[in-house]
Amino acid sequence: MTLTGQVTKSIVKKVISGKDYRGEVVALINAEFLQYAVDFFKSIISLKLNNQNVADWYKQTMLNKNLPIDKIIINSGLNKKTITNMYGTAKKEVAIEAAYEHYDTLNKAITDLLDSEEDLSLMLTIKFNGVAVDLTINETLIVINNLAVKRSALRGGAWSTAGKAAENILMDTLCELYQVPLANRTGTFIKDIKKNVDREVDYYLIDNNGNKHRCEVKLMGRGNPESADAIFARSSEIFIADTLSKQNKNQAEKLGVAWVALREQGGYRQFAEALERFNIPYIDYCGALDADLDRILLGIT
DSSP states (O other): OOOHHHHHHHHHHHTTTTOHHHHHHHHHHHHHHHHHHHHHHHHHHHHHHOOOOHHIIIIIITOOTTHHHHHHHHHHOOHHHHHHHHHOOOHHHHHHHHHHHHHHHOOOHHHHHHHTTOOOOOEEEEEEETTEEEEOOOHHHHHHHHHHHHHHHHHHHHHHHHHHHHHHHHHHHHHHHHHEEEEEEEEOOEOOGGOOOEEEOSSSEEOTTOOOEEEEOOOOTOOOOOHHHHHHTTOOOEEEOOOOOOOHHHHHTTTTTTEEHHHSSSSHHHHHHHHTTTTTTOHHHHHSSSHHHHHHHOOOO
């Protein structure tokens, strides 16, 4: 799952404007999934016209050992985290073995289902350019399973990618709104060994004494308080989010963390308060937000 620069910028604009950005990600998921489904059905038509069995083709082609390991795992109906939990590792040889074992288990489950449901009748007909092919119930269930797994994989990857892709652009845009000098900010991923912790930091704001203040960005949405808990555990000093619960805010204030909840009315103005608190130089913003965001984002590559 990849995000185009334009989609990422649209997400950033909506977040800073206090609007829901999720429609952008959902549209991207839908577009990628529909294209995948069309390409997949074309492959099915081709092999059926050549009298190939879908189940055999699927194992030989979609689980081919020469494919990237991530694709093999997804096509088998698994994910890396599941394999790691089951086997203690997700190394290629282990992942391939797990993928084949899972696919065989799926086929057995389909066979068992058909044996127990003798009256079940299900057939998928695919038609393209005037050519139609019929899939057996066994083949139909394999196709349905593949599409379900792919949709799930795209969905998980898109939300993760959207947040990560938007982080630095969102911070750069906020800093441009408040004219924070380039010398007082950096979005370069660097290792932070402060307090004996070795982890990458989203963004730093730097005061005029050269002190770096850790910033974390999380587009987490409602119902995901664990994300905020993880951020607070990293000793961040400034926390930027689209939404924060009252509990999140209380927790931040107790830990001395400046928070910015962008989905609130005028939420982006809370960023100025964070800058003031940590003595980061800036100029207060009072412009036309939509127009200025368009101008700033146009100049960000």
